[in-house]
Every structure is written in structure tokens, then in C-alpha cells.
Amino acid sequence: MRITSLRGRFLLSILLWVALGIGAIWYSSVRLFTTHVEDQYHEELEVHVRELGGLAELDAQGRPHLTRPLSDPRYAQPLSGFYWQITRPQFGELKSPSMTQGELDDDIAHSPRILHRVENGPTGPTIVYGFLRDAPGGPPIHFVIATDERHLQHIISAFTRELTVWLMLLALALLASGVAIITLGFRPFNRLSAAIDALRKGEQRRIGGTYPDEIQAIVTDLNAYVDRNAEIVERGRVEASSLAHSLRTPLAVVTDEAELLLEAGQGDAARVFLDQSSRMQRQIDYHLARVRSGGSKAGVPPRARLDDVVPPLLDAMRRCHPAKSFSAQYPPGLSVPMDADDLSETLSNLLDNAGKWARAEVWIDASARDGMHRIEVHDDGPGIPHDQRQTVFEIGHSKDLDSIDGESSAAANPGSGLGLSISRAIARDYGGDLTLADATGGGLRAIVSLP
Ligand SMILES: Nc1ncnc2c1ncn2[C@@H]1O[C@H](COP(=O)(O)OP(=O)(O)OP(=O)(O)O)[C@@H](O)[C@H]1O
Ligand SMILES: [Mg+2]
Incomplete structure (x- = not known):
């Protein structure tokens, strides 16, 4: 699929749109979630440090102690990542049972206002909360509570992982539905393209079927254009033949x-008059034959079966040239992309020439290979010299009158020099050609090739 195709452009837009949309959703969700979780975390730690402050008392010697353990059991689990510490300089220090190793910096706060920062704790980076409370008759008490940052990171990365998987699935589903919509949306265009193809090949006279409103308008216009064209061509044909x-x-x-x-x-x-009149007559005959040709007709059936066209032609030729033998060889059921009347006209010109010039035998050989149809008319006559193989295609070029061989049927039945030019023009109407080559064992081989 190329970027110049509508399908390619739509697909690229959907791809960009989905990528941008899903990317934005991913980014904002992660940001929102992180902020939310962090806020909740900090709030909880603040509650814990307050609880710690509430539970601490000084004994008779001024040493701090807790009236009961903190309500969160994680502070009792060794190295759980949840720690607290109470310090009263010169009077001693209390640590949570979880802090079996290491120490927290008690100097985090210098006032009763709760402060927090990230510190290196007993088990990696920790979020530390602390405040200070004045105590009578001595230094103040420092309260510190800490939670490993990894707990927070763990929650955030688990969420991000899960979100990524879900959003990827969503992106795939969106892309698949995009492709489905494009495929469905373009179906009428595929049908239209097939219908136009059939029109071009002559299988249909008009574009049939119903289409969505937007395309139906184009189809109606196209049909009107096709009808008008056919009308113009038909009128031209009528005018030309009446002229x-x-x-x-x-x-x-x-x-x-x-x-x-x-x-x-x-x-x-008189000779000038006669000469010019016969030239005019030849031109008229040539153009009448061209006007009759189906190649310019709209909506002609595109294929002619050789089985239908060749046998009647051979019969007719055997009657015209009783001294010669005519035969044909081709795969059974072979058909060529040409109107049957045009094929008949082309082959009858070639067979008639071959019948006139052959010594004894004329044969047709036809095949279809590599997308090319070839019909060859061979004879065992004198052939045409290489340097004359272009001039014989000229309108009115006939060697029959110059023939010195009085016994040849060509001399007995002189032509008007139109057969080859008409046949080649018809073949070219169908995108093919007529060429001349040597037949095996002398004679001429006229080749009609059609794509
Ligand atoms: N099979 C052939 N062998 C030898 N010469 C040929 C053969 N076919 C055509 N020619 C030569 O080419 C010339 C032109 O052929 P073309 O069919 O165009 O005209 P024509 O046969 O003379 O007249 P028309 O076909 O109009 O009756 C012929 O006059 C003939 O000299
Ligand atoms: Mg001829």
C-alpha cells in the first residue's frame, strides 16, 4: 500500500491518531496516578509521625519511651522498610524494632513543623518525616519516621506495567477496527473499479449496481458520459457511411x-480521371470497412471463439480458391479478445491473399501464450521480399496488376490493395498488430498478434 493511495493515507492517519491518543492517555494516567499515590503516601507518613509524637513520653530521668507500639505492624517487622526513631541528645535514643541495622539522621527538623526529605536509610533511599518537640529541663526530642522509597516506586511501576499492556491492547483493537472501516468503506470503490474495467473491456455497456450516494452521483455522470459517447460514435459511423x-x-x-x-x-x-476515380473508390472502400469494424463500437462482446469463426471462413475460401488446400490448427476452445466480425474480416483478407498466392497449401496456426494471442496464416507461395513488407500495407498498394504470371488467380482476380491495410488497422484497434514474416519452406506468414 503506497502513501499516494487513499487507503494508505487513511491508514497512516489512523496509525498516527492512535499512537498520539494512546501515548497521551498513557502519559497523563501515569502522571495522575503517581501524584495521587505520592500524596496518599505522604499523608499516611505524616499521620504516623504524629502518632509517634503522641505515644512518646519522658520517664523520670528524662529518657524518651513509648506508651505502646505504633498501630502499623510493619514498624515491628525487621528491615521491612518502615522505621521510626526518637532521639533526645544526652538522654538516649529509641528505634523501631524493624530497624535492626543502620540509623536515621535525627537532625531533619529544627522546629515543631513537620518536614520531609529523601535520605539514605537502613535499606536504601527512604522518605523521611521529622519534627522536633521541646522538652522541659533539657534538649528537645527529635521524632523521625521513614519509609523506603522502593515501596512507592513498586506501586507506581506495577501500575505503569499493567496500564501499558491494556493500552497496547486498546491500540491494537483501534487499529484493527480502523482497517476494517477502511476495507468496508472502500468496497464500493472496488466494485466501481471492476465495473469501469468491464466497461472498458466491452463486457458491459454501462456501469450497473447501486452505490452509496456520494459515489452514485459520479456513476450517474459517468453513465451519462458513456451514453453520450456511444451516441456520438454511432452518429459518426452513420454519417461516414452515408457520405x-x-x-x-x-x-x-x-x-x-x-x-x-x-x-x-x-x-x-480520361486516364487522369479514371486513375483519380479509382483512388477515390479505394479510399472510400477502406474507410467504409474501418467504419464497419467493431473495434470502435461501444459494448461489443470482447472475445471471439476460433471454432465459430474459422471453419466457415475455410469453407468459403475453398470455394473461392478450389485448387488450393486450406487447413487450421489451434487448441480446442481457443478464443481471442476481438469482435467475431472483425476477426472474420481480418482473417478473410489474409486467407484470400494466401489463397491467391499459394502454390498448393494454406494453413492457419493459432495459440495463446504469455498473455499474447497469435494467429498465423501461412502459405507456400512466393512470399513478399523484405524491402516490400512495409509498402504492401499502404492503401491501394496491389501487386496483382503487375503480376506477370498469367495463370495465378491473383492475376485473374486483381485486388484493390486494401486487404492488408484494413486487417492491420483492425488489429491495432484492439491493441495488437499485423506483421509479415517468412513461412517455413518459403511463402508468407502473416501474424496477427493480440494482447
Ligand atoms: N500471401 C501473399 N503472398 C504474396 N504476396 C502477397 C500475399 N499477401 C499479400 N501480398 C501482396 O501484398 C499486396 C497487398 O495485399 P492486399 O491484401 O492489401 O491487397 P490485394 O490483395 O491486392 O487487394 P484486396 O485485398 O483489397 O482485394 C498484394 O497485392 C500482394 O502483392
Ligand atoms: Mg488482399
Whole structure:
């Protein structure tokens, strides 16, 4: 999928949108949760340090002691990460049972206001809370309570881990639904593209089916355009053939007049008239044949089966050229992407030429390979010299009249030099071509190739 395709662009936008959205949710959730947990933690520690202050008393010697243990049992568990310490300089020091090693800095606060900071404690970095209370007849008492920072970090990282997994799943679900929406949304476009393809190949005359409103408007316009185009082409064909037909009669009159002039002894002028008239006639015949060709028709069935077209042609050729043998060889059921009438016109021109020029045999060989259809018409006649293989395609170029071989059917039945040019023009209408090559053992091989 390329970025220039609409599908690619939508997918990229969804990808960016999901990444940005999920990233923002992840970041803000972690921030909010961390602040919330930290606040709660600090509040709890403050409560604990207050409780510690409330439970401490001085004995008769001025040494601090607790009236009862702290309510949170974690202060009694060795190295639990929850510690307290009461210090009265020169009068002694009290530590929580959990603090079996190390010591807390009692100098954290210098007033009754509770202060906190992060310190190195008995089991790693700790959040320490402390305050100071004046005591009668001596130095003040320092109260310190501490919790390992790792407890807080542990809660935050467990939350972050779980959140990350859930958000990843959410992102995947969002991406999958995005892809599904794009696929569904583009289905009408796929159908439209198939319909336009069928239209182009001539399988359909119009774009059928119902589409979502936005596309239906385009389909309606396209159909109107197709109808209008077909109408213009049809009108052009009718105009061209009526022009050709309307020229026939005046041309026949001119030819008759020229022949009268020739009889009256005005040879030079008459020959110019006759020559030009026959050129006009050839041009008219050529263009009439082109107008009849289905290649320019809209909505023609695209395939012709050789089984339907070739046998009747061979029969007709055997009647026209009774002295020659005609045969064909091709895979059964082979069809070519061409209108049947056009295929018939093309092959009959080639078979007629081959029939005129062959010594004894004409054969058709057809195949479809690598996306290319080839129909070859072979004969065992004299062939066409390489340097003439372009000129024979010119309209009106016929060698028949120059033929000195009086016995050849070409000489007996002179052509007008249109067959090859018409056949090549039809093949090119279908994106193919007509080329000439040597047949095996001499003779000509005319090759119609169609993609
Ligand atoms: N199979 C062939 N063998 C030898 N020469 C050929 C063969 N096919 C065509 N030619 C030469 O090419 C010329 C042009 O052929 P083309 O079919 O265009 O015209 P035509 O056969 O003379 O007239 P038309 O087909 O209009 O009746 C022919 O006059 C002939 O000289
Ligand atoms: Mg011919």
C-alpha cells in the first residue's frame, strides 16, 4: 500500500491518531496516578509521625519511651522498610524494632513543623518525616519516621506495567477496527473499479449496481458520459457511411464520363480521371470497412471463439480458391479478445491473399501464450521480399496488376490493395498488430498478434 493511495493515507492517519491518543492517555494516567499515590503516601507518613509524637513520653530521668507500639505492624517487622526513631541528645535514643541495622539522621527538623526529605536509610533511599518537640529541663526530642522509597516506586511501576499492556491492547483493537472501516468503506470503490474495467473491456455497456450516494452521483455522470459517447460514435459511423454511399453515384458518373472521353480519343485527360476515380473508390472502400469494424463500437462482446469463426471462413475460401488446400490448427476452445466480425474480416483478407498466392497449401496456426494471442496464416507461395513488407500495407498498394504470371488467380482476380491495410488497422484497434514474416519452406506468414 503506497502513501499516494487513499487507503494508505487513511491508514497512516489512523496509525498516527492512535499512537498520539494512546501515548497521551498513557502519559497523563501515569502522571495522575503517581501524584495521587505520592500524596496518599505522604499523608499516611505524616499521620504516623504524629502518632509517634503522641505515644512518646519522658520517664523520670528524662529518657524518651513509648506508651505502646505504633498501630502499623510493619514498624515491628525487621528491615521491612518502615522505621521510626526518637532521639533526645544526652538522654538516649529509641528505634523501631524493624530497624535492626543502620540509623536515621535525627537532625531533619529544627522546629515543631513537620518536614520531609529523601535520605539514605537502613535499606536504601527512604522518605523521611521529622519534627522536633521541646522538652522541659533539657534538649528537645527529635521524632523521625521513614519509609523506603522502593515501596512507592513498586506501586507506581506495577501500575505503569499493567496500564501499558491494556493500552497496547486498546491500540491494537483501534487499529484493527480502523482497517476494517477502511476495507468496508472502500468496497464500493472496488466494485466501481471492476465495473469501469468491464466497461472498458466491452463486457458491459454501462456501469450497473447501486452505490452509496456520494459515489452514485459520479456513476450517474459517468453513465451519462458513456451514453453520450456511444451516441456520438454511432452518429459518426452513420454519417461516414452515408457520405461514402452518397459519393458512389457521382463517382460512377465521373468514371462513365471518363470512359466516354477515352472512347472519344481524349486519352490523356480520361486516364487522369479514371486513375483519380479509382483512388477515390479505394479510399472510400477502406474507410467504409474501418467504419464497419467493431473495434470502435461501444459494448461489443470482447472475445471471439476460433471454432465459430474459422471453419466457415475455410469453407468459403475453398470455394473461392478450389485448387488450393486450406487447413487450421489451434487448441480446442481457443478464443481471442476481438469482435467475431472483425476477426472474420481480418482473417478473410489474409486467407484470400494466401489463397491467391499459394502454390498448393494454406494453413492457419493459432495459440495463446504469455498473455499474447497469435494467429498465423501461412502459405507456400512466393512470399513478399523484405524491402516490400512495409509498402504492401499502404492503401491501394496491389501487386496483382503487375503480376506477370498469367495463370495465378491473383492475376485473374486483381485486388484493390486494401486487404492488408484494413486487417492491420483492425488489429491495432484492439491493441495488437499485423506483421509479415517468412513461412517455413518459403511463402508468407502473416501474424496477427493480440494482447
Ligand atoms: N500471401 C501473399 N503472398 C504474396 N504476396 C502477397 C500475399 N499477401 C499479400 N501480398 C501482396 O501484398 C499486396 C497487398 O495485399 P492486399 O491484401 O492489401 O491487397 P490485394 O490483395 O491486392 O487487394 P484486396 O485485398 O483489397 O482485394 C498484394 O497485392 C500482394 O502483392
Ligand atoms: Mg488482399
